[in-house]
Amino acid sequence: MNKVALITLHGMGDTQPDYAEPLFNQLRQQTGLAAQGLYCAAVYYQDLLQYNEQRVWRALGKGLRWATLRRFMLFGFADAAALEHRKEQPHSLYHYGQLKIARTLYVARQQLAADGKLVLLAHSLGGQVLSCYLWDAQQAKAGNKPAAGIWRDIKRYQAGISGDTPLSDDDIAFLRGDKLAALITTGCNIPIFVAAHALEQIIPFARPNADFSWHNFYDKDDVLGWPLAGLSDAYASLVTDIEVNAKDGFWGWLSASWNPLSHNQYWRDKYVINSLLKIIKELGTKSS
Numbered sequence: 001m002n003k004v005a006l007i008t009l010h011g012m013g014d015t016q017p018d019y020a021e022p023l024f025n026q027l028r029q030q031t032g033l034a035a036q037g038l039y040c041a042a043v044y045y046q047d048l049l050q051y052n053e054q055r056v057w058r059a060l061g062k063g064l065r066w067a068t069l070r071r072f073m074l075f076g077f078a079d080a081a082a083l084e085h086r087k088e089q090p091h092s093l094y095h096y097g098q099l100k101i102a103r104t105l106y107v108a109r110q111q112l113a114a115d116g117k118l119v120l121l122a123h124s125l126g127g128q129v130l131s132c133y134l135w136d137a138q139q140a141k142a143g144n145k146p147a148a149g150i151w152r153d154i155k156r157y158q159a160g161i162s163g164d165t166p167l168s169d170d171d172i173a174f175l176r177g178d179k180l181a182a183l184i185t186t187g188c189n190i191p192i193f194v195a196a197h198a199l200e201q202i203i204p205f206a207r208p209n210a211d212f213s214w215h216n217f218y219d220k221d222d223v224l225g226w227p228l229a230g231l232s233d234a235y236a237s238l239v240t241d242i243e244v245n246a247k248d249g250f251w252g253w254l255s256a257s258w259n260p261l262s263h264n265q266y267w268r269d270k271y272v273i274n275s276l277l278k279i280i281k282e283l284g285t286k287s288s
Contacts, residue, residue, distance in 0.1 A: 001113035002039040003287035004280050007104055011124025011187065011263075012079045012224075013072055014053070015046040023267045030273075031280050038280065039111040043104045045097045045129070046079070053078050080125055080193075087148040094132070098149045101133050102161045102175050109174045117181040117283035118174070121276065123266060124224060127188035127216075135205040137176040142206070151176075177208040181283050184276060185216045186266035187225030187246075194231065202232040204239070214239045215279070217272050219246040219262045244271050 006027070008020045020042040031038055053075050064070055087094030108118065122130045136146035140154065150157045154175065158167050161175070173179065194202045216239050218225040227241040246265040266272050 002111050002116055003037045003113060003284045004117045004119060005039040005041070005108040005112050006119045006121060006280065007108055008040075008042045009101070009120070009122040009126030009130050010042070010044065010046065011122075011126050012075065012077070013124075014050060014075045015044070017042075017044045017047075019044070020267075023273075026273060027277065027280065030277055031284070037284060039108060041104050041108055043101050043126075045100050048093050048096055048100075049079050049082050050075070052082075080128070083125075083129065084193075092148065094148055095150060097129055098133050098136070098151070099157060099160045101130070102150060102154075102157070105175050106161050106167075106171065109171065113287060115287050117287055118177075118179055119182045119184065119280065119283065120180060121184045121186070122188070123185070124187045124189060124263065127185040128190050128193055130183070130185075131190055131205060134177050134180075134208070138206040138208060141176055141178075180208050180212055182212070182279050183214045184279070185214070185228075186272060187218065187222055187263050188216055188228060189224050189226060190228060191226040191231060192224075199232060203234050204232075207238060215242060215275070216240065217242050217244050217246075217266060217275070219244055219266075222246065222263045224263045225266075242275070244269060246272065 006024075008023070010019045020040070024040040024042075027040070028038060056078075057071060057074055061067060061070065061074070082093050083097055084094065086092055089095070105118075112118070120130060133149070133151075136149045136151040139146050140151040146152055154161075154172055155167055158165075161167065162171065167175075216228045218227050218241065220243060227243070228239045229236040229241045244266070246262040246269045
């Protein structure tokens, strides 16, 4: 069985299902863990959104200036708006996005040793999506019914998570993040979603366990990626912000580390990759 499971969530914009494969391949080659040491899987929720976004782009995008930037903004901000739109409804995109996360985590649990470690890596909007999932899950654990999503009644959604296999209490604890060893966010834009809230309302999800750590990588030139610790005292006690100069390890300074395009460079940045490798290796040694 595997010692570490790495689960990724992509960010905003037109994303392909294999978005994480280049990163996975590099990590598998460099971690030093055997084939049965590192399990990797990607949560893909763009398929919930992209058909309608592509329809709007085909209808409106022809002949406009700044087409690449317009397309990125249309797909990106439409993603964020759609996932929050009427999220309390039982068949909302918010709901189905959480179902995809839970299903991926359930499969990952089957691939982990009993003392295996779970690591979540979320980019851009994925950080907000995952933060909401963990918030709802930890609220449910505390006995507070969330306003939206699958954690209003997790066992009701067994079929979409584990099929015909009943969810055990241990399964639910794992899906909730109780065994989450590390969360890594890159280019995270949570501040955009909470900036208009009163200070006392800016509260992160509850720490899932005593050993949990949250590493947030941001580039000061990335207008969509932000530090988090300054949001509130609660965030400061939970998150470690790490400033990086995000750039493609192959192309170097030509990869736009000095401008807003750095938003899409984190998972190719040498420092970020080495930091992720260090976390995975350390967790792997803790798993016998």
